[in-house]
Amino acid sequence: MACAARREARLRLLSLYTAGMPQWIFWAVLSMFFAGFTSVIAKQGLAGISGELGLTIRTVFVFVFVLLFAALFVPWRDVAGVRAVNLWWLGASGVTTALSWIFYYKALKVGDVATVALIDKGSVVVAMILAAWLLREHITPRMLVGAGLIVSGLLVIARR
Template sequence: MDKWVTYAVISMIFAGFTSVIAKMGLAGISGELGLAVRTMFVAVFVIGFAALFVAPAELKSLAPHNLFWLGVSGVTTSLSWIFYYKALKQGEVSTIALIDKASFIVAVLLAWLILKEQITPRVILGCVLVGSGLLVVAYRPAT
């Protein structure tokens, strides 16, 4: 198995824990405060990780375009987290997490439009299955 697949599976497992643990941490506080506290922990952890594993010489390879696109990514990540935590505070983890993971469909479309990545029948089927799963979990019959 390729290393990136292993990393992606580990990411998936931790991401699954993240939503449930975050919901527990939001008890009695606002989603905004919870996100701010979580983000401080993330920043310290990631900076520490980078200090251990990024060679100082690698910093010289940072170009303005890297800073720009990573900055834009940071803004979109922040907006995603802000609205995710607002939803998490009010809704069910299962539905919110699935809606969030439907970002796969958005990512596929953007990768096709911007990065010119191929959309294969396998990827289309995956998008249909994710979208179908979202509808099944999110649908609430009238009572």
């Protein structure tokens, strides 16, 4: 009973911090937080093994975790609704994710975490350009300034 009360109090406190915030921003911030941890933890895990083996081990854990997550939270009717176009685009995304991870782990094995992670975050600019080109998403002046700052940061930090 006390555990449930503590959990309820934490949820109320969390709702105070996120009040008025679109839910997707909250999820994106959590993603950012865990992605930051991921790089540091991965660098520790690569000690004494190759980047390729480290990536393989990590991917097995990701695979099992995501399957368990889906088993618990994805309704069967959602699975039954998957179409060929979903498989095509999500499969293509899986291939690009795998390639990104392969090159990220190769860089992480020999490079500094902060520098590798920052260069990797340059993907924000790539995503912005591709979203405008392929999805016809609008790029605002504010977004252009942000992209310019990201590129500037990449040049400053990546340069030795």
